[in-house]
Amino acid sequence: MEFGSLSRAAEYCNYSQSAVSQIVNSLEHELGMSLLHRSHAGVWLTSEGEHLLPYIRNLSRAHIELSEKASELLGVESGLIRIGTFSSISCHLLAPILKDFKAQHPNIRFELYQGDYQKIETWISDGIVDFGFVDLPTLREFDTIPIRDDRMLALLPANHPYADEAFVPLKLFEQEPVVLLKEGTEKEVLEMFRKQRLKPKIEYLVEDDYTIMSMVENGLGISILGELVLQKITYRIVIKETMPKFSRKMGIAIKDRREASLAVRCFLDYVEENLDSYVSHNPLPG
Numbered sequence: 001m002e003f004g005s006l007s008r009a010a011e012y013c014n015y016s017q018s019a020v021s022q023i024v025n026s027l028e029h030e031l032g033m034s035l036l037h038r039s040h041a042g043v044w045l046t047s048e049g050e051h052l053l054p055y056i057r058n059l060s061r062a063h064i065e066l067s068e069k070a071s072e073l074l075g076v077e078s079g080l081i082r083i084g085t086f087s088s089i090s091c092h093l094l095a096p097i098l099k100d101f102k103a104q105h106p107n108i109r110f111e112l113y114q115g116d117y118q119k120i121e122t123w124i125s126d127g128i129v130d131f132g133f134v135d136l137p138t139l140r141e142f143d144t145i146p147i148r149d150d151r152m153l154a155l156l157p158a159n160h161p162y163a164d165e166a167f168v169p170l171k172l173f174e175q176e177p178v179v180l181l182k183e184g185t186e187k188e189v190l191e192m193f194r195k196q197r198l199k200p201k202i203e204y205l206v207e208d209d210y211t212i213m214s215m216v217e218n219g220l221g222i223s224i225l226g227e228l229v230l231q232k233i234t235y236r237i238v239i240k241e242t243m244p245k246f247s248r249k250m251g252i253a254i255k256d257r258r259e260a261s262l263a264v265r266c267f268l269d270y271v272e273e274n275l276d277s278y279v280s281h282n283p284l285p286g
């Protein structure tokens with residue numbers, strides 16, 4: 001189970017804990033087997049629960065699809081859209097899109113699942129999300145919509161010797177401590193170092209973009225992050241283009257756009273039609 005406890009699952013679903021317990025108990029009674037181990041440390045799936053989980057998820061998805069199809073046939077514009085995303089997309093691109101889309105389609109609801117590229121691809125394949133934001137190219141079986149090329153930029157402390165230079169040579173990352181994002185942009189960064197035959201001096205692997213910025217600000221090392229997450233920041237750091245330059249290709253992936261619900265197709269159409277007004281390259285801060 002993703003949440004590890006019935007109370008957190010209940011909070012996420014906006015149910016009481018007793019209601020969730022009753023639902024699970026009723027299902028276990030109907031199936032004639034225990035689905036969860038329960039202890040003071042939390043809950044986890046039994047062996048039988050592990051085997052049945054994919055079927056339970058299929059039933060849940062089928063119920064959502066049935067409700068959405070009924071709404072579509074009745075001409076009611078409603079439904080639930082589940083999106084796999086990551087922090088820079090959520091904060092700087094997805095939030096304003098959702099705001100404007102919701103103004104036009106107030107009855108459509110959203111659930112956002114935050115993860116890294118690989119996790120989002122798995123969620124799409126398993127049907128946990130309707131679509132997700134990914135690094136392109138992605139799995140061949142997905143339909144994709146290109147979103148933007150996101151420049152990868154060097155982060156330096158404010159007093160760094162290269163603070164006044166036009167760019168930062170990638171070979172500098174062999175000479176100084178490097179703070180690197182553990183997942184997400186790590187793939188593009190390490191691939192570029194490999195192409196340049198460089199061995200970066202990685203001293204810190206971090207799971208959060210903003211922790212990296214704070215560590216760079218405090219002189220613990222230098223780093224590279226995507227341009228999108230570097231908008232509207234308040235950290236005292238210097239941001240420079242690298243030499244050579246490189247970027248990541250960001251896009252939306254979906255299993256089969258033609259089979260998506262009316263709400264999902266409506267949202268993707270809106271994104272494609274209005275993308276230019278949300279995607280822009282800003283002057284480098286710092």
